[in-house]
Amino acid sequence: MSEFVHDSVMLESAVDWLVTEASGIYIDGTFGRGGHSRSILSRLDAEGQLIGFDKDPAAVAVGRALMVEDTRFHMVWDSFVELRKGLDEIGAPGCHGILLDLGVSSPQLDDAERGFSFMHDGPLDMRMNPEAGVSAADWVNFTDETEIARVLWEYGEEKFSRRMARAIVQRRAEQPFTRTGDLAEVIKVANPRWEKYKHPATRAFQAIRIHINNELADLEKVLNAALEVLQPGGRLVVISFHSLEDRIVKRFMRDKSQGPKIPRGMPVLEKDIKRHLKVLVKGDKADQGEVRDNVRARSAVLRVAERLAGAV
Template sequence: MTDNQQESAAGFKHRSVLLDEAVDYLVNDPAGCYVDATFGRGGHSRLILGQLGDSGQLMGIDKDPEAIRVAGKLAADDARFSWFHGSFAQLDEALDSKEWAQVNGVLMDLGVSSPQLDDASRGFSFMRNGPLDMRMNPEQEPSASQWLATADEKDIADVIWRYGEERFSRRIARLVVARRQEEAIETTRQLAELVAEAVPKKEKHKHPATRTFQAIRIFINRELEDLEIGLKSAVDRLAPGGRLVVISFHSLEDRLVKRFMRDLAKGPKIPRGVPVTADQEQSGFRLVGKASKANEQEIEENVRARSAVMRVLERVAN
């Protein structure tokens, strides 16, 4: 198993995308405190620890109990590492538990991990039949099937449109409501076949259920809401010179991250004609480099890397 390919307790492998690039941008002080806000199976964390000195510290955060089991093993092997079970929306709580007022860097590798997609029992993928769950933290409710069993037709259509940008969202929602009167929609295969039946025009090289599965997953896990909270908490806790590194995998995430970083780097909007000092015009943040994408070799080795976009923001040192 290579350095950038980690294996979960269940045997599902995960290859961290843009691994070296992300960690190179993140770690600029070997004695600093860092957060891997999406621990996953520890690919980024292990490389970060490899760049830290004896006094450096790293915290891993994840919603998924399977990820936390792996994090617990890493913490037992390396005293510089600690973990927090929760969302990066709880970043302030996580840092307060360690009495870290500031950190030198925060890494967010967004979206669903390979082990979650590959494990049919988690219900994330239409490619593998299993219970229609989709929860990153199975201890929280509702699951995807529970929500689809009770949600209004309009709410289902709105979620599929908003988070999946699926133009046939109303047709899909209408069929979901009609079908659930006949049988409970409890498996990924049932939903995938239902969506394929509802969508009149198929996109070339794309399964018709792709957008719908993405939308429901994002909604069930509050991914965009958590991202907004997590981004704000991260920049609030960055020390001078500290960096926020974010890897996103679909346009909704990337647009949110891009706007957030761009607006911070631009600084406050001051009405025309209002007298300000030079200090008041300074934003306190700067964008580091341009958006990065995986190269052809990485995409060839890991097809999931093809949609990855990495952006970096730095708090300007005083």
């Protein structure tokens, strides 16, 4: 068992909204260390089933141990984009609910060897699955300056992205980056205006991590995949931690609850508008007690939508 622990954010409220049928089939798309999954299992009866997804092999190891402990649970080592794959593995046509707890987990940040954090010096990696894809070190050492600047701006909303990209390219010409502390220092020096209470490399590290793990593109894919596997009345529960994620979730739920845009003046009956979702929660925040106990909860936003019947 890993020494690094993860406190699941908004655990009770998320599971309260998710589980509507004790004998239902549910998906925890971001297993982590199983906090939400164990809570979901506690709400299910002997017929209920839960599928967990994670790309992180350390999380998968915890999930496989839970499979031995509880036969109602099935662990899938893959991206949550592959919702259908998990359902096929247990022979289920669809599910009653999907939970997505987005972003990086506390164990990934706390373990310096994973290379996610500028606060703990370690190998510059940042991959959710260290056995697949391009590491952050390879990316910053071989990507051209314009693309680095684009990623820092687009995924980190970093206003000094060009200065930082230029500093990275100039430094790597002398010595390639291999450590998180080294990259954080170069970015810090290139940042002329530090935000109060925020490390000057925060936005840049967030951007690189999102890009390396294809997080926003995968989020858009899994939201669409959820519509295909959720049964009528099934719920999609999403916890996001920064504005880029939340914007995608908010827009998706809004659009799928309103139905397709109808040209102005075209006569359409209300009953003929095909809506896929009904929004139940539009953006709840963690209560003060949870924020006090877990600082990560401060930026959490909970959104919930229910699958409607009859939409195609």
